[in-house]
Amino acid sequence: MRTRFSLLLGGILLAACQSDPPKTEQEAVSKEAVVKTDSTAAPAKTDSVPTIGSPKLLFTLDDAHNTPDGLALAPNGNLILSVPNLADNSKPAVLMQIVGDSLKPYLSNLPVEPSTKKAAPMDLTFGPDGNLYYAENQYENSKDFKSRLMKVAVKNGKPGTITTAVDGFALANAVVWKGNTIYVTDSQWDMPNNDKGSAIMHFTLAELNKGTVHLKPKTMDPHVLAVFSTTPNETQVDNGADGLDYDSKGNFYTGSFGDGRLYKVSLKPDGSLDKQEILKLSGKPIPCVDGLIIDRTTDKMYVCNSRENAIEVVDLRNNNAVTTLAQNGDTDGTGGRLDQPAEVLLKGKRLYVSDFDKPEKHFVNSKSDAPHTMSVIDLP
Ligand SMILES: [Ca+2]
Ligand SMILES: [Ca+2]
Numbered sequence: 113m114r115t116r117f118s119l120l121l122g123g124i125l126l127a128a129c130q131s132d133p134p135k136t137e138q139e140a141v142s143k144e145a146v147v148k149t150d151s152t153a154a155p156a157k158t159d160s161v162p163t164i165g166s167p168k169l170l171f172t173l174d175d176a177h178n179t180p181d182g183l184a185l186a187p188n189g190n191l192i193l194s195v196p197n198l199a200d201n202s203k204p205a206v207l208m209q210i211v212g213d214s215l216k217p218y219l220s221n222l223p224v225e226p227s228t229k230k231a232a233p234m235d236l237t238f239g240p241d242g243n244l245y246y247a248e249n250q251y252e253n254s255k256d257f258k259s260r261l262m263k264v265a266v267k268n269g270k271p272g273t274i275t276t277a278v279d280g281f282a283l284a285n286a287v288v289w290k291g292n293t294i295y296v297t298d299s300q301w302d303m304p305n306n307d308k309g310s311a312i313m314h315f316t317l318a319e320l321n322k323g324t325v326h327l328k329p330k331t332m333d334p335h336v337l338a339v340f341s342t343t344p345n346e347t348q349v350d351n352g353a354d355g356l357d358y359d360s361k362g363n364f365y366t367g368s369f370g371d372g373r374l375y376k377v378s379l380k381p382d383g384s385l386d387k388q389e390i391l392k393l394s395g396k397p398i399p400c401v402d403g404l405i406i407d408r409t410t411d412k413m414y415v416c417n418s419r420e421n422a423i424e425v426v427d428l429r430n431n432n433a434v435t436t437l438a439q440n441g442d443t444d445g446t447g448g449r450l451d452q453p454a455e456v457l458l459k460g461k462r463l464y465v466s467d468f469d470k471p472e473k474h475f476v477n478s479k480s481d482a483p484h485t486m487s488v489i490d491l492p
């Protein structure tokens with residue numbers, strides 16, 4: 113217990129050192145609350161959430177762009193941002209472009225899925241062919257495996273025709289290319305005997321170039337690389353594998369949105385599954401994993417802890433030690449304070465954060481609200 117206490121105290125001191133002086137009454141209250149926080153207490157009580165770090169506002173979006181999510185680094189250094197508008201999808205989903213500190217249109221005519229009549233872009237990434245690929249989350253519109261992987265043909269830096277690369281996902285979520293293979297998480301890949309399933313799928317560029325791949329739902333489709341099972345907690349969310357990236361040695365990492373488990377997935381030289389294991393963390397638990405990115409120069413993993421309104425850092429070279437880079441209480445996002453971070457992208461020393469702001473039960477963030485925001489954190 114002594115060890116636990118000193119760890120806790122260290123966390124408090126660290127938290128206090130990283131915080132700016134309180135500027136408002138609300139900040140002062142949440143700063144005061146730092147010393148009352150008990151790492152063993154049930155998470156996600158707003159009045160016990162510490163304020164850590166100082167995320168800054170990148171920009172605000174209007175009500176027609178109410179739910180920012182995925183981020184991709186374009187070959188020209190700009191970022192592409194997906195705006196699925198899941199908080200209010202009466203507004204069409206679009207892709208935007210972040211140029212410096214400003215936001216510009218990129219694609220506003222995304223093809224809708226024929227039965228749901230909605231487009232729902234989530235994570236996105238440029239392929240080795242120079243084209244842009246985005247995962248689609250139709251799960252909120254239909255539970256009947258209507259989600260897709262979409263391909264935007266890019267010519268001379270300009271987006272053109274959009275086609276369906278893969279269909280038959282339940283909830284396609286994160287995407288990452290490694291070499292000529294794209295890896296995609298499906299957060300709801302249920303099986304006949306498991307309605308808490310999720311998976312990492314993989315597809316080669318050569319296969320995608322032959323035409324649309326049709327997955328076989330409720331089977332161990334040959335594109336399934338690894339499967340997971342979520343153990344829902346009091347949030348009652350059974351979404352599984354979410355964020356996805358790989359480290360400097362080529363090991364993949366994903367995490368479960370519903371129960372926060374982080375997984376390490378290793379491949380054989382032929383690209384098939386070698387082994388998967390639950391990552392043992394030190395320092396503090398993470399109850400919910402959304403988007404994540406790994407800085408392969410340091411093997412530090414930046415994880416969106418959506419439920420606790422925080423960005424966590426997992427040091428994969430140091431006992432998987434977890435430290436909190438930034439955290440806020442229940443905010444509306446004003447000033448760039450975290451408002452349920454969903455996705456992170458590291459460019460140089462700047463961490464870009466999408467504030468998804470669409471809470472589940474028992475989340476620190478209590479409601480979707482204007483302003484709709486993107487935050488940035490400048491790393492030391
Ligand atoms: Ca399920
Ligand atoms: Ca907000």
Ligand SMILES: [Ca+2]
Pocket residue numbers: 442443444445451469477478479480481
């Ligand atoms: Ca909010």
